[in-house]
Amino acid sequence: MTKTEVTILDRLDQEMLEALRFRASAGKRSSARRHKLTMSDFKEIHRDVYRTSPVDAFESREILKCLERLENQGGIRQMEKTDKERLELPMNLWVYSPPPPAEPEVTMPPLHEKMGRVAHEWNRKAKQLTAYVAVNEWLMSDPDPTLIPLCERALEIFGKRKFTTYFSEPEKAFREISFGWLFSDQQYMRDFLDILKSEPPLLTEVYLAKAGKRGYASMDRGDILFVVENYTTCWSMAEALRTMDHGLGHLAWGIGKSFVSSVRSIRPDHGVAAIRYFGDLDASGLAIPIRANAQARAAGLPPVLPAVKLYDALFELGTPLPGKEKPVTRDRAEELAGWLCERHRDRAVELLIKGERLAQEWVGLRHLCMANAWHADVR
Template sequence: MTSPVVGNSLTPRAARLAAELETWGRRTITLAELWTLYARADPASATRPTRRADLAAAVTALAAAGVVTASKTLDRTVAPPLPARLTLPPPTTSVSAAALARSVPWRPELAWAATARLTVGQVSLLQTVNTWLRDRGRDTDVIPVRERSLELFGYEKTVDTLRGTTLFAAGRLTLTLLRTFRAHPPLPVRRVGDGPILLVVENADTFDTLRKALNTTTHAVGHIAWGAGAAFEASVLSVGELPDVHDIAYFGDLDADGLRIPASAALTVASEHLPAVRPAHGLYRLLIEHGIPQPGQPPIDEQRATDLAGWLDDTAARPAQALLTGGSRIPQEAVSAKLLTSVTGDWLADLS
């Protein structure tokens, strides 16, 4: 079994567990809860016969580093014994993190770590990056973020978690420094014509309905895509791979998420110099005219509702705002195949 402390640092396993513990919402952790955290910190341990001994060694190291205090009550049902409960120090206590950070010979890229306000778990994770920067030599490969995360920390989602912390910022950790990138998911697309418009539809059933409807009408839509809900916030970057798309029209539910998703995607494409994401005006007008509001949603305050509805044009924004503040929604499925066969082609006005 590897010693949990190497020189002045924790082993990667103990460091990952420290990071999990430091994000725990309470100061006390039962043994059952500790096993859950350990499974996230070291998923490869699930089939390892030394799993309990490895956890015991990590807990001992973390207690020595001041990250936790172990209870004197032990679970002795299986050897080695494990504490029945761990206690985290108060949030204002920095324990030995500062001393640990000062003792590390940091690479120039991580020199800021010596004086930053960090936790023991953060210092240990940064030491892993420090070693990787030192040892990678002439390796210039740039690989997807979850592959890099698995390589560095033994868990594919660690970098995703770190990106939401103070460790990631200009002058600190960046994807560029880690020689990685966020691979955007593919956008499911079907060609329906030769026009310059990409019509993105939030939900699968309405995607199918509109795809069939477009096959029987004249329009300027070249492609129709299934946005897959919130996935579109990332998959919108795949638009750059589609030929001859100069206009992105979006149609989704009239609810908080249905309006937040395209607004967020619009900001993403703007930063990447892709075609703008705008509402499919005719389809939203059809939805408002024929859809039946469904109550039961959490009411949204007026300012937030105004911000969300502001992505729509004035005609649709007012009723959308009223829906949000009144705790109601209209699902886009109200624009059904039956409805499309019974109305005029006005819904195609901005798609032609």
């Protein structure tokens, strides 16, 4: 057998190669094509995998055979310097990382008339082609052309289970792609996809120099502090609230986990009599208000309560999708879901133990402007 021939490794050889890769790459740059390993490490792993002993008279011969098999397969390469023994073994060797998995072939679907230019770009990577497929499917569905914010449109386009391989948080998909005729020009993309520009607030929607109100978008109507986990939904709520009566004194962007700490910045002179919260339905999205509620209680503040009607809407409008977070145990899921109102707990537990999530952007600007049920959360 020549060095260029490729062999099929048996179970033990495959186990050996995986162990070599694990040992050689430990604490090193994971993206490197190869890693150096000493012969002493190789021998230790060889004895563990093949159940040999250092006193075995044929150990060096078996190691040479193993080296040849692994090198023929392309998993390792022996370095030239040897130990000068009767059966010479290399002092060191290169252990090659496994080749990246082949990208799945993405078939070009029948194209919407607005997507004709895609046909000339069907040599791109699978993730990029999947983005085109998602947009094409959205156009084919005769979508509502009403302008909505970027994250809400992204969720509408990419919020399907089949796209989560490449877009695990579909509401953030447009942050990950910037190629080709459609996605490289942000203004062109917004016009093409009917996207309404919405920027996160720096500190407040209306920056106030008045002491005691920094960090909030002041509504100057009531005594409720309403906190929203993500800025897009906070922006959409602010837009919808402009034309309705409500009891909010402040609308706050929680900035994800930051709310756990920032809740303690509320002082008596802020006039906050109630705190309501709306966020993603996943493990971290529920842990935030639970921890913030504990901080509020310790500071003598009102409890952090769920926006019940908005969570109603999230369960109704949202599509549960696999998320980045791992499934949690049922006990942990019940602990997290316990913060929600009783009618939401069982469904939340089922989401959490499956490792699925509902992004709060499913409750978007269109719903907030058209529906009335959620008004109870802000009064």
